[in-house]
Amino acid sequence: MDRETLLERLRGIEWDDFEVKEAAGGVPKSAYETVSAFANTSGGWIVFGVKETKRRFEVVGVPDPDAVQNDFLTTLRTPDKFSHILDVKARWIRLDEKIVLAFQIPAANRFDRPLRIRAGGGWRAYVRVGGGDHLCNPREEARFHRDAAFISFDTEYADGAELSDLHADSLAWLRARVRLRDASVDLATLSDEAWLERVGLMRKGLLTRAAILLCGSFAAISRVNPTPRVDFRLLNYDSTDPVPEHRWSDRELIDGNIVRAIRVLLERFDRLVPNPFALEADGFTRRAHGPLFPLLREALINLLVHQDHGDHRIARIQWFRDRVIFDNPGDSLVPVDELLQGGVTISRNPLIQQTIRLCELAEQAGMGMVKLLERWEALTGHRPVVKNDPAQKTYAIELPWGEAGVTLQVTPPVTPPVTPPVEALLVLLEREGQLGAKSIRERLGLKDRTHVRETYIQPALDAGLVEMTIPDKPRSSRQKYRLTAAGRALLPGPSGPSSPHEEPQ
Helix, strand or coil, X not given: CCHHHHXXXXXXXXXXXXXXXXXXXXXXXXXXXXXXXXXXXXXXXXEECEEEECCEEEECCCCCHHHHHHHHHHHHCCCCCECCCCCCEEEEEEECCEEEEEEEECCCCHHHCCCEEEECCEEEEEEEECCEEEECCHHHHXXXXXXXXXXXXXXXXXXXXXXXXXXXXXXXXXXXXXXXXXXXXXXXXXXXXXXXXXXXXXXXXXXXXXXXXXXXXXXXXXXXXXXXXXXXXXXXXXXXXXXXXXXXXXXXXXXXXXXXXXXXXXXXHHHHCCCCCCECCCCCCECCXXXXXXXXXXXXXXXXXXXXXXCCCCEEEEECCCEEEEEEEXXXXXXXXXXXXXXXXXXXXXXXXXHHHHCCCCCCCCCXXXXXXXXXXXXXXXXXXXXXXXXXXXXXXXXXXXXXXCXXXXXXXXXXXXXXXXXXXXXXXHHHCCECHHHHHHHHCXXXXXXXXXXXXXXXXXXXXXXXXXXXXXXXXXXXXXXXXHHHHCCCCCCCCCCCCCCCC
């Protein structure tokens, strides 16, 4: 911190990384609480020689700066006062012929957290919330201890768990997707127990917490963490709008294991994510998912892999009209600036992460987040926001798509081949506008519902040439069908391509 930076901060107010102390009679006791709070959060600056009066700062100077600095730095290195030693940097700054002392407090290593101070006959730890120092409660201290453990929560054994505690369908789903680089190992021939040992979810016949969290039964999951895995909320308003009386239009608490959460939420994403018509590389098959789908899948996997599964707070996904927010109980163990550079990762749940990566559901360690953010901005034109709060132990990714909904920058589709029944349906809808299934049958002079659905309507829907008027309720009695832009483009006339025999004017 230099003189100009200090003056700029003094024109504002104290916040989560800046604190002033008058220090008229020496080092104030509250300064040590602030050191603990900064060290347990994201670090910050403490400035001695500045007085705060009615939210205004007055430079009063430190009467004996050399003595105050020595006293402060010596105490910070005293084992009887602090649980760990911090490398604090000090600077003298002259303002209005007065000396102020600025101390840069670094964030403590996660293995040294919570940094405690001895006070009142015991050891206390603090966190920085807003502009204040707050005493850690037992739950907050427990979160620090889990993050500081050399053995991660997911790699520890699940007490008393047996193979019968695994959910058969979830385990089968996981087994069907895990791929090892060692091609000499045929995983399909292994028993469940041998397979779990091979991928590391069981050791010496004992199941790990990772195994239970990934594919455990409801009863087994409740012994590890009884709270739901994810709280999904569909909110039919923008994130900046006032909260309406009915806060969500749909909500689903996903109980059970991680595999179930992945399956349920990916199915929901598939219904919600726009999928503009485009073909795969073969030129015939319609693209299965929209370009945003794999990015949302990466964000979901990030949420499930990196959350603190020992914490009884629930991970949350808020699907607004203008953005989707993935809110994680458990802050990033890597500083956000390093995280966004890529290649640096510290996993809170390394065994879960390894298994999910073997399923090829996520990018390689440290790079998935960078690619997600870059690709999202390229597709939507909106920059994602990453929020990390070490004090509250939370981490959030906001993926905005704008006030007008999602506008994707996609490659124009290739014109697909069209069967005669589909072409007949397109011509009918071009002439009549939107029609229900019964009206389509009547106009075409057909009676067989199944035949019309499977030969006319469904192929047109699959090709992206026709769309439902009520996509969220496919079986609605009021359901109708209409042409998409891609469907209109295939028809001759003003809205479609010209006849091949037509001469340009």
